[in-house]
Structures are given as C-alpha cells and as structure tokens.
Amino acid sequence: MSLEPIGIFTLAVGLYCLFSGYQTSVIVFVTLSVLGAAAAILIGSSNIQPAHLFLAFLAITTLSFRKQSAVAFNALRFPQAGFWLACLLVYGAVTGFFAPRLLARMTDIIPLGASEYPSTGGAVPLGPVSSNFTQAIYLTADLLTFLLIIAIGSTKAGFRAITIGIISFTFANAAFAVLDLLTYGTGAQDLFLFIRNAQYTFHDDDMVAGVKRIVGSWPEASAFAGMSLAPVGFMGTMWLCGRDSKWTGPLFILSVILLIRSTSSTGLFALPLCFLLLYVTAVLRSGGRSGTWGSSSVVLFAPPLIVLVALVISLDETLYRQIYNYVDLLLLSKSTSSSAAERGSWNLHGFQNFLDSFGLGVGLGTARTSSFVFALLSNVGVPGTVFFLLFAFSAFRKLHGPPRSYVSDVQLSARNGSLCLLVGALVAGPTVDLGLLFFVLAGLASAQPETEELHSPSPRVISAS
Template sequence: MSFEPIGAITIVVGLFCLLFGTRSTVVAFVMFCTLGSAAALLLGGANVQPAHLFLVFLAISTLFWRKTAVEMLEALKITEPGFWLLCLVLYGVLSSYVMPRLFADETYIIPLGASAHLSTSDGAVPLGPVSSNLTQPIYLIGDLFCFLMIATVGSTQRGLETLATALIAYAATNIGFGILDLVTSATGTQEALQFIRNAQYTFHDEEVVGTMRRIIGSWPEASAFAGMTLGALGFTGMLWLCGRKPLVTGPLALLSLIFVVISTSSTGLVGAVVVLGLLYATALRRCSLRPQDRFSAATVVLGPLLLCLIVLLVLATDGVAARIYEYVDTLILSKAQTESGIQRASWNALAWRNFFDSWGLGVGLGTNRTSSFPLAVLSNVGVPGAVFYLLFILTVFGVRRGEPRSYPSDVRAAARVACLSLLTGAVIAGPTVDQSLLFYVFAGVASAWPERERRPAAPAAKLIPDTLALGQVRPALR
C-alpha cells in the first residue's frame, strides 16, 4: 500500500470540513470529484481516488444526525431509486464472484483488470476471474452510498442549495484544470500537475490531433475530460435557461462547451450536439408553457440566428470550412477506420458475444472492457442488471405531476439534464458499469425532494377544543 501526498491533503481537508459542518463537507466532496486522474491510496494495482476516500468524511458528516440517517433509509424504499440501485449493486457483487467461475473458459473477454491467462494477439483471454472483479464492486458500492448520502443532504432546502452551489463550483474547477493543462503544456511545466496525475492509469497527456494538443485537464485522457465536462455543460446550461444565477451559469456553460469542442474528443463532439439539442428542446417546451420566460425565449429565437451567422462566417472565410471539415472528419467521420476505432469496435463485438455466451446473465461485474456503457451493462451484469439499472434511471427521471415551478424543481431539472449529458458520453465510449461518483451526485440531486419537509402543521384549533379558555390551553400543551 502506498499513501500519496494528495491522500494526505484529502484527509486534512476532510478533518477541517468536519469542524465546519456538513455544508463544507458536501462542497469539498463534489470538488474532489474533479480529480479523476489522482490516487489518494495505491493498493497493489488498485487506485483509491480522493473522492472515494472523502466518502468516509461525507458519511460521518451526513449520518451523524438521526434525522439524516432515517432519510437515508427512506431512500431505500421500493418506490425510490435507491432501492433499484441497491438491487443492481447486490447482483453486481454476486455476479463478480460467481459468473467468471461459472462460465470459466466458455468465452473470450477483453479483461478489465489483470488476468491469470495469457492474452491472444488482440488482447482477448479466456473468461476467468480478473483483479477488477474486486475493485469494480467496491466502486459500485461507493456509488450507492454516494447517491444515498447526496439524496439525503438534498432532502432539505438548505442542503439542495448547497449541492447546487457545489456543482456550479465543480464546473468552474473543471474549466480551471482545463486552462491549467493548456498553460502547463505551452510553458513546458507539466510536472506541476504530476501530484494529481499519479494514478496507475495509462495517461494520454501528450497526444495531438493534427496540430491541436488533446486536453485532459484533471482526467487521464481527452474523452474522460470531455465526458465529464458534458455533465457540467448540461447542469449549468439548464440553470441558465431557468434564470438561476445567470451571470455565473451562463459563462460557465459557454466555457464548458468551448472546452468540450477543443478537447479533440469524438465523444465530446458528438455529445455536445446531443446536449445542445436537448437544451434547445427544453427551451422550446418552457416557452410553450411560460412565454414570459426570457432566457428560454432568447435561446429559442437567438439560437438558430447565431448558428446561421456562424455558418455564414465559416463559408465566407477562406480555408476555415476545410479546416473544420478536416477536424470533424478526423474525430467522427473517419473514426471507425482508425486503429483506435477498430480496437473499440472489436471490444464491443466481443462484449456482445459475452452477453449471449453467458445466457444473458453477464460474465460478472468488472470482468471485461467495452467501449459503450449499454454493452458494458449487458455483458457484465446481463439482463437482470440492465433491468435494475433501467428502473433506477426511470425513478430518478420521474417528474412528479403538478410539480410547481420553484428553485428545487429547477435544480432537479438541471441535474436530470446533467445525468442525460453524462449518459450520452457513456453510451458513446463508456468502458465499465461504474459511471463515476459525479453521475450519482447528479442522480442524487435529481431525486432530492426538500418540499417534503415543509408540510403545513395542523392549526391549533384542530388540536385544542374551542371551549378551552386561554388559561387552560397552557397546561394542556404541557
């Protein structure tokens, strides 16, 4: 076991946050979710990221009070998303041990972790236990507790406001790391970021596409940075449409979009189109329901005009259209013919075969690697896991009928858009069932319902008979 400097920083910050209260702990936890390339602890071949280590401090801060512990148990009721996520975790943990042994040598896999078998020329090995059969269940258990604790914190008005502030700060921090990545690369000072790039991953921090360097920010590769930035784009963009802190959320959404585009990630480029389309469709719907909504109206009217203006400027400027076409062709149109595209396609084809060879039960959580989240779910945890996950998502995205327009409802709507944004990136290039803690933070916010705590109390006239005189009321209340 190796205890890293960033791990010491995480523990010190956690102890200080416990002194300052739950709000500080929540904000710090969400901020630590940006450090996707860091390892607080190195346990053999496994990386314990700072955010996963900080879950301990979040649990202490959240579950210290009886009321929050009860709220956490309430989130596990069968009508709540937490129940279905718990079912997914239980099946995933069971499958990680049973399936690689039950179906041993029945099919070939692209191992996610270290395997005892020798690989073939394409990296495939016979099905059997791998090291990630231990680490992936741990990550998924962490996702469950993250979701439950975030949903618990968001069960109060103040807690939901804290989570919204923390996620806005996350978007700003993510952009900050993107800028820092550009600056350190331009000045040759990349070593300054090595203390947060210490995880045992394969880093792609020196790759270029044409003449553009790929931006990875605080993540191992450009696709991970772009995928996480899509979540920030969806959340801040939706808050801006709702008119919530527009002077902050608007610029953050615009900067997130810019960094997604210049990250040179095909995942980010395709995902950005989907997210922008989702935001525009949302603006159209909001305008039809509330014509006086100025931010949505501005988006509906100015969006197409701005797009036409950009297209005209591109066509009118010599060489720009050709450069943009070359960029899009490299990242998307010709992606399938590249070595990376061919490799990812072979992973997905083998994952699809794993699904059928395991009779739809999956080869076990954490067993194989794919390049698409739906195939990761089907091949790892099979039909049962896919059903549990779909029920979880449906209950997270379920909108209560008659829900009035309020700050909590706007934050929940923004969190739902962010979940869809992260899902878009995962569908394109998600390698595992684990979707990162950030996804479950957004899911927890989308499931939070602080309006429950403001149930009107029964009036005094209903509690005390009218015949009681004023002097008799006081003893009765005692």
C-alpha cells in the same frame, strides 16, 4: 499500500469538515470528484481516489443526524430508486464472483482487470479478474453517494450546498483544463504530478494535427470530454432557467469551448445531442408568463443563427475546408482508424459475452467494452440492465417542488446533466460504473427538500403580454 500527498491533503480537509457540518462536506466532496487522475491511496495496482476517500467523512457528517439517516435508509425501500440501484449492486457483486468461475473459458473477454492477465493485445479466456472486486467497490461508493445526496438534499441548506458543489466542480474542471494548456506550453507539466499519480495509462501529451489535447485533471482527453458533458447539461439548463446566471452562463460557455478544444471525438459526437436536449428544454421553459430571458432568446435566435453560420461557412471555401478537415479528422475518419476498430471489437466481444452467458452476464467488472450499453449487457446481463433502467426511471421521472421553482429548476438541471453524461457513456463508456458525479446529479434530481422556496436570485422572466 502508500498514502500519497493528495491523500494527506484529503484527510486533513476531511477532519476539518467533521467539525464544519455536512453542507461544507458535500461541497468539498463534489469538488474533489474532479480529480479523476489522482490516487489518495495506492494499494498495489488499485487506486483510492480522493473523492472516494472523502466519502467516508461525508457519510459520518451526514448519517450522524437522525433525520438524514432516516431519509437515506428510506431511499432504499421498494420501489425507490435506491432500491433498484442496490439490486444492481448485489446482482453485479454476486455475478462478479460466481460467473467467471462457473462459466470459466466458455467465452473470450477483453479483460478490464490486468493484474491476473499480462498484456495480450486482445481477448483472453473468461476467468476472474481483479476488477471484479474493485468495480463492486466503486458501485458500492456510487450507491452510498446517491443515498447521501438524497439525505443532504432533503434540507434547504443541503440542497443549496449540493448545487454550489456542482458549480464548484465545473469551475475546477475548467480551471484544470486551462492550467493543462498553460503548463504544457511553458514546460511545467511536472506541477500536475501530484494529481496524476494513479495507476492508469495517461495520455496527457497526446497531439492531434499539432494541437495539444486537453486532459485537465483526467487521464485522457476522452475522459475529460465525457465528464465535461455534465457541466454542459447542468449549467446550460440553470442558465436557461435564469438561476445563478452570473456563474452558470459563463461556466456553460467556457465548458463548451474547452470540450470542443479537447479534440475528443466522444465529446464532439455527444455535444450536438446535448445541445438538442438543451433546446428542447428551452422550448418547454420559455412558455407562459414565467418564461425566462435566456430560454426565450435561445428559442427565438438559435435557429436563424444556425442558418446564418451555415451560410457563412458554405460561402467561404477556405473556412469550409478547414472546418471539414477538422471534423473529418476527429469524427468522419475516426470510424476507419485502428482505435475505432479496436473499440468496435471490444463491443463485439461484449455482445458475444452476453450471448454466451445466456443473457445473465459474465460478472461485474469482468469485461471491458466501449459503450455503456454493451458494458451493462456483457457484465450484468438482462437482470442488471433492467435494474439500471428501473433506477433511472425512478430517479428522473418526477421533479419535486412547485413548477418553475428553484427546486424544480435545479432538479431539471441535474436530470439534464445526468442525461448528458449518459450520452457520453453510450458513446464510449467502458464499464458499468458511471462515476460519482452521475450519482450526485441523480441524487439531487431525486431529493425531496423542504417545500419552502430556497433562497436564490429570481429568474428574469418574459411577460406573455
């Protein structure tokens, strides 16, 4: 085991936050979750990321208050969302231990853990892997994160702090992306080594058509693009609702530009679906006397603007050919590439694992896939999939606070951010673990803060008259 420099920094910030309270702690925690390529502590081939290490400090600062502790434990009661997530964790952990042993060699898997199996370039017989344990730890951290965010979000100050934390995450994610391009262009990539020290396979120097792929603080471009979908959904909705517009509007635009520039097929495929979700939100948010300037503008001008852009592209043969070649390279031809064929075989193996395990799954963390749906079915089967669906329904079905208040607008933004993340995971999610940020957003969407309106700039509204 080794404590890395980024781990020493995390411990130092954690000790400071013990004296600063849970509001400061949650802002730091959400921001640290951007360091997806960093390892605070290395244990053999396993990594403890900075946010996971800092989670212990967040738990101490939050659960030391009796009121927040009661809220967190209450979120575990039936039929709350936390209860269903806990059921998924327990079922996944149990199957992760027993299924690879009881069903050993009954099917072939694409192993997620690599410590027991050398690189084979393909499937191996079903058996225990190291990630049975690590994925259970990650899902435990997800559950704890969800409960802590609900507890913190039960207060006005905490609810606001979580929102600031997500804005801070978005800013850091964009900043690391810009620095990634700058350091590559100047030959100073070594400056990023302190946050690229995890035991992962890195693709930070990959090129597409002579263009450097953006990875930012993540191991590869697809991971950067997948996580950037959350800021697109959250910041875009906040801007449409007229909340913190001086930050959310520019960060939304910057996140979209960087996501497109990342050249990730995952992000480019998911982005139109996220835009559709934002447009539906704008339509619903623009009605009545409290419709905001942003949502009304999008509803009015987005369709003719799309038509105008399409006409300009179609009339300019050179521009059309350049855009078509770019889309063909990253999306249309991607389905025939060796990478797509490999990922497709992962999903086929995952579905076969689901069938061969009689619908019960081969165990949490056992099999790698290339879609969250197949990850659920292959690893935790029908029971685990049902538990996740019940969790998602319970977490996102209701917005708290008066309609079009700050609370309901932020929770709508959190729900849209979660859905955008989920869209990316459906395209290329390899595991059941959706990451800490997803459960931060889900917890924020589920929180029930005090009923008084939180302090926030009032949205610019369009009068119906």
